[in-house]
Amino acid sequence: MPRVYEKRRALFCAALLLFLCAALFGCGTHNYEGTPASSGRRGGEVPVTQRPGEGGTAAPKGTFRAYTQDGRTYQPLFSSAGYSEEGLASWYGLQFHGKKTANGEYYDMYDETAAHRILPMGTMLKVENLDNGRSTTVRVNDRGPFVDPDHRIIDLSFAAARDLGMDRAGLAHVRISSIGAIAGFTGTDLKGSFYVQVGAFTVKANADRLAASMVGRGYKDTKVEQADVDGRTFWRVQAGVFPSLNAAEQGKEALRGEFPQAFVIAADR
Incomplete structure (x- = not known):
């Protein structure tokens, strides 16, 4: 009987500990700017x-x-004038078609849009595929990519990826350059x-x-x-x-x- 009692007591204590942990940590809420893309990116966490x-x-x-994602803090720029960057581009499509983007629009995979971590919403970008020489123009309306942020610099819509001939490969080495400045800046x-x-x-x-x-x-x-x-x-x-x-x-x-x-x-x- 003592052993049974001790076993029941141990189970009770374990259950109580789990309950207290759930009560303590379950109250926290997180909020994400933007929507996750097929590449696994996740919008910035903000209070x-x-x-x-x-x-x-x-x-x-x-x-x-400013927002923090996966331990990194990003500060969006107030201007895109003169911005240029080279790196990998990825794209996201059907899984997120119709879902809200970071600026409140609904993602349309057939529009020429893109997600960038810090460029202002509304920024117009020229995107050049350095692997095949093709280019397209996109408008930033979302945040990302957050997968492989040391190499990936932009997440494109399906339409933009198709324009660049990278919709099958999924990734391409690109150069992005801002076109003009943000209206009102x-x-x-x-x-x-x-x-x-x-x-x-x-x-x-x-x-x-x-x-x-x-x-x-x-x-x-x-x-x-x-x-x-x-x-x-x-x-x-x-x-x-x-x-x-x-x-x-x-x-x-x-x-x-x-x-x-x-x-x-x-x-x-």
């Missing part, structure tokens, strides 16, 4: 602003915020429509109350955005609108005292 007692994950669209600031996300709620009424409060405080274009993440619905409160990136950053700093995890997002362009 989400939330009120006490509320959980949720919601990726900011078109962000210039002045050299020190980026013009456009920007918001500061101050909350993410699982209960819409809570989001509506905060949004109404922000409007009353002078952020008259504050909006509530719905986000569906992993089968759950969240309501994101975005204060604004600010006419430039610098203005939005100043607005974020003004709100930091009350919303310490506030961050800037760019409206759909």
Whole structure:
């Protein structure tokens, strides 16, 4: 009997330990900018602003915020002017057709688009296949690749890969070069429509109350955005609108005292 008792006690202690570990680590939420491609890339992990007692994950669209993926931190550039790089290109297709990209668009494998780790959303790139001399033009609307980041520099849509004659091989040695500059970039600031996300709620009424409060405080274009993440619905409160990136950053700093995890997002362009 003593041995049976000791065995049951050991099993009980093990089960209790597993439960406590699940309770401790299961509460953490992660949020990904962009969508995973066929190459296995994963969008950058970023924090989400939330009120006490509320959980949720919601990726900011078109962000210039630094993010960390697989232990590496990436800081998106404010300008693509004069950018040039050589390395490997990969591509992603049917598995992600129709899913959201990092800037909030829906991925269309038949459009001439691409994912890059740090170039601004909307950057136009000339991509040259150095193996066969073929070239194409793409627009950056996603983040990646994160598989083999020391060698791969761009993840192309199926259409772009086909243009370059690399859709069968899967990889190609390429040179990418920016074409022109980002619309609205002045050299020190980026013009456009920007918001500061101050909350993410699982209960819409809570989001509506905060949004109404922000409007009353002078952020008259504050909006509530719905986000569906992993089968759950969240309501994101975005204060604004600010006419430039610098203005939005100043607005974020003004709100930091009350919303310490506030961050800037760019409206759909």
